[in-house]
Amino acid sequence: MRWWPVFLRNFRVWKKLAIPSLVGNIAEPLMWLIAFGYGMGALVGEVKTSEGRVPYLLFLASGSICMSAMNAASFEALYSVFSRMHVQKTWDGILNAPIRLQDIVLAEMFWAAFKSIFSVSAILCVMGLLGVIHSPKIILAWPLLLLVGVTFSSLALIFNALANGYDFFTYYFTLFLTPMTFLSGVFFPQEQLPIWVQKIAYFLPLSQSIALVRPLFFDEWPTDWALHLGLLVLYACCAYAIALHLTQRRFMRAN
Amino acid sequence: MINPEVNLLSCVGLKKSFGPLCVVNGVSFEIRQGECLGVIGPNGAGKTTILKMLLGQLSPDGGRVSAFGAQMPEDALFIKNHLGVVSQFDTLDPDFTCVENLEVFGAYFGLSRKILSERIPKLLEFAALLAKAKEKPGELSGGMRRRLSLARALVNDPQLLLLDEPTTGLDPQARHLMWERLQSLVREGKSILLTTHFMDEAERLCDRLIVLDQGQKIAEGAPKELIGQHLEKSVIEVFAITDKESLMHSLSPHAQRVEESGETVFFYADDPSALLHALSGMPQLRTLHRPANLEDLFLKLTGRQIREGA
Numbered sequence: 169m170r171w172w173p174v175f176l177r178n179f180r181v182w183k184k185l186a187i188p189s190l191v192g193n194i195a196e197p198l199m200w201l202i203a204f205g206y207g208m209g210a211l212v213g214e215v216k217t218s219e220g221r222v223p224y225l226l227f228l229a230s231g232s233i234c235m236s237a238m239n240a241a242s243f244e245a246l247y248s249v250f251s252r253m254h255v256q257k258t259w260d261g262i263l264n265a266p267i268r269l270q271d272i273v274l275a276e277m278f279w280a281a282f283k284s285i286f287s288v289s290a291i292l293c294v295m296g297l298l299g300v301i302h303s304p305k306i307i308l309a310w311p312l313l314l315l316v317g318v319t320f321s322s323l324a325l326i327f328n329a330l331a332n333g334y335d336f337f338t339y340y341f342t343l344f345l346t347p348m349t350f351l352s353g354v355f356f357p358q359e360q361l362p363i364w365v366q367k368i369a370y371f372l373p374l375s376q377s378i379a380l381v382r383p384l385f386f387d388e389w390p391t392d393w394a395l396h397l398g399l400l401v402l403y404a405c406c407a408y409a410i411a412l413h414l415t416q417r418r419f420m421r422a423n
Numbered sequence: 424m425i426n427p428e429v430n431l432l433s434c435v436g437l438k439k440s441f442g443p444l445c446v447v448n449g450v451s452f453e454i455r456q457g458e459c460l461g462v463i464g465p466n467g468a469g470k471t472t473i474l475k476m477l478l479g480q481l482s483p484d485g486g487r488v489s490a491f492g493a494q495m496p497e498d499a500l501f502i503k504n505h506l507g508v509v510s511q512f513d514t515l516d517p518d519f520t521c522v523e524n525l526e527v528f529g530a531y532f533g534l535s536r537k538i539l540s541e542r543i544p545k546l547l548e549f550a551a552l553l554a555k556a557k558e559k560p561g562e563l564s565g566g567m568r569r570r571l572s573l574a575r576a577l578v579n580d581p582q583l584l585l586l587d588e589p590t591t592g593l594d595p596q597a598r599h600l601m602w603e604r605l606q607s608l609v610r611e612g613k614s615i616l617l618t619t620h621f622m623d624e625a626e627r628l629c630d631r632l633i634v635l636d637q638g639q640k641i642a643e644g645a646p647k648e649l650i651g652q653h654l655e656k657s658v659i660e661v662f663a664i665t666d667k668e669s670l671m672h673s674l675s676p677h678a679q680r681v682e683e684s685g686e687t688v689f690f691y692a693d694d695p696s697a698l699l700h701a702l703s704g705m706p707q708l709r710t711l712h713r714p715a716n717l718e719d720l721f722l723k724l725t726g727r728q729i730r731e732g733a
Contacts (some may be wrong), residue, residue, distance in 0.1 A: 170500075173530040180527065181518045261514030263480055264576075265531035266500040420481065421441070 170267050174275035175282075177262075178252075182283070193287035197236040198294060204228055204355065205300075217357055219386050229300050230385035231354035233309070234377040236291055237316040241284035242345060245324035246337040249276045253328065269419055273412050277321050284317030285310070303387035312384075315397075316377040319404040323373070325411035329418050348374050353382075376400045429456040431490060431583050431614050432477065438485035439472055439638075446472045448638040449486070454583065459605070459615040461629030463622070465725050468635040470618040471511060474587050477616075478508065490583070504532065507576030511587040513568050515560040521547060521571055522556050525578055532579040542578065549604065550574040566597025573604065584608065586617045590624060602628060622717040632717075636725045646717055653723060654715040655679050655691040659698050662687050662709045670708075674701055682722075691715065 182189070209224040217227065252258040259272055289310070295301045327340045351365065352358070352374035358366050369375055376396045383390045390396065433453035439446050447469040454460050462470050475481040477488055479499035488495035490502045516524050522543060529539040547553045550570035552563075560568050569589060576584060589605070590598045598621075605628055609615060619625050625632055626646045634642040634649075642649055659678075664670050664686065671688060675681050677697040678690035690698055695712060702710055 173527075173533075176530065177516075177527050180523070181516070184518065256517060257512060257514040258516060260510060261516075261528070261575075262531060264478065264503070264506075264508035264510065264514075265528065265579075266503040266533075267531050268500070 170271040171275035171278070174262060174267065174272050175279050178275070178279045179282075190287065190290060193236075193240060194290050194294060197232055197287075197291050200232055201225075201229060201295070201300070215357055216359075217382075218391070219383055219388050222386055225300060226385055227357075227382075228355065229295055230382040231352075231378055233288060233291060233295075233313065234316055234352075234374060234381050235349055235354050237284050237288045237313045237377070238320045238345065238349075238374055240287045241280045241317040241319075241321040242324045242340070244280035244283045245276065245321040246328055246331075246340065247334065249280065249325065249328050250331055250334065250337070252276070254331075263419075269416055270412055273325065273415050277318065277325060277408060277411075280321030280324070281314060281317035284321065285314045288313045288317070301385060303385055305384040305387055305389075309381045309384045312377070312380050312397075315400055315404065316373075316381075319373050319377075319400055319407065322404050322407035322411055326407060326414060329411055329414035348372050351375070353378055371399070373400060373403045376403075427455050427457055430454065431456055432488070432616075433490075434473075434477065434486060434488045436486035437473060437476055437483050437488070439469075439476060439481060439483050446638050447476070447483075450635070450638070450640050451486075452633050452640065452643065454614055454616050456582075456614055457609065457612055458630045459609050459617060459628050461625040461632040462616065462618045462635060463620070463625050463632060463721060464635030466620075467637075468725075469638040470635060471587060473635075474585055474616075474618065477585060478503065478506070504579065505582050507579065507581035507584045509569070509572045509576045509584070509586045509589050511591070513560070513572055515568060515571060515575070517560055520557050520559055521552055521563075521574075524560070524571065525575055528575045529578045534579065539578075542580075546574040546577055549577070551600065564597070566593050566600065569593060569597070569601060570604070573601070577608075581613070583614045583616070586615060588618055588620065590619070590621065598624070622721055626717045634721065634724055641724055642720075650715055650717060650720050653720050655693045656715060657692055657695040658713055658715050658719060659690045659692070659695055659702065660687055660711040660713075661690070661702070662711075664688060664708065670705075674698060677701060689719075691719075 205225040205228045209228070212224040214221040215224050215227050262272055263269065292301070292306065292310070324340070327337065331337065351361065351369040352372050354374070358369055358375070361369060376399050379396045380390050380393060380400070430453040435451045437447050437450045450469070450473060452460070462473070464470055472481065476483045477495070479496040479502070482496060491505050493501050495502060516527060519527060525543045525546060526539055529542070544553070547556055550573060552567060552571060552574065555563060555567060560571065563571065573589070590601050593601065602624065605615060605617075617628065629646060631645055632643065632649060633640050642653070644652065661670065667683065667688060671681060671683070674690060678692045680691040682689040682691070692698055699712065702708065
């Protein structure tokens, strides 16, 4: 539990700025939902999925909640972690106390996942208030979205460990996260993609997240849930192990 | 209670290379209870690398570090519980006030709120920061930030402090206040290891010094002893000479050693009377007669040339 005081440190800083940062966290995904959900939804009407025909608004809501979990975790684990690790040298100070590098990395990973689930919860509340979501099964989406946060914060920490500056993260977003958003069925069903793209896209972590979360929005149970859950846990564990290894290597170099 | 025979920390044969570059090459020393040990050396001599190895943040390629009866890096957490560290660059939390900085750092040591609420006002008083308790590091002067770093390093009541260039970049007032605080810590029985570039700082604060150059220890001892061992008692500096060659030629027989640096010539002698007599016949020269000091020793041992890449 040596990671806990480091987590609390981040919590304490965030508490000072929680409300303005929350506004930013919710506003963007809600704009997507309103612009696309109501605007496009009126044109599209219903979409055909493996769960049958569903309203586009709900289709988009279930996909974009996974995207929000991904983005919130990624932003925190890249920009904010990098500034604590490299710019402010906060980690160097912590390492002078009886806390190991692996404790800090674990704390940062959980912290990014926490921030992610926090904004996800806020968006879910607003969706509920707007009457977009009804299914009681969405309660189960919550722990799954926490796992999505853990997976993407671990993935982002790999790139944090390799970064020389903030510019590097632009590549991660534009070359990895944005294409993944389009390939994972956030905005349109994956069935629209060519078969060979579908086959590759199936293994993307965001596809796995959506496969678990989306049916719950329609009051259905996900099919092959153990497979999706298992893959997501596997991605999270592998990504975390690689991130930890690379971070330790980074700190063993002369600087 | 304080027994100067007891070693708090010792390292034996420390070695570290980064690629082909050997930064630390077989350094051994120990820190005794209640002493202030200074580590001096030019940039790139290996000072910061050694500190990182003492903290277990770099693993040595060879040699051992032990402290408080435990071994690095196996018992790093135990050892760091008894250490206080002020690193070369401030790592204070910019988002927290002085008090919050101390509270958060205390939590890293598992200290309870109760202990911290007793300790923190005392630490702020010690650091002369009571009036700034609610201000953030960005609102403090450089000297205040360094004192806050020192207070933070004391939050776990450590037996041994490791200070990496604690006064670099401070103005004279802030340096003197820092020195005074460090001396009072040594009087209280704390031990200090300090790296510095300032020879007046080393001479004033340190009971014992080790001189590093190119990753090796080239001298060790009390400041006065070292000066006595390696240097003549007096130095006469002669500035801005037009005819350097002939002056050196005529005065050299009276000096044990002569060094030149740019337009200045340094004459070293145990008995300067013959030199002074000769110079009294040349009133047009600007001269300075002073006892040999640590800076002379440092320059003698490590050379006057600027280190490439340092």
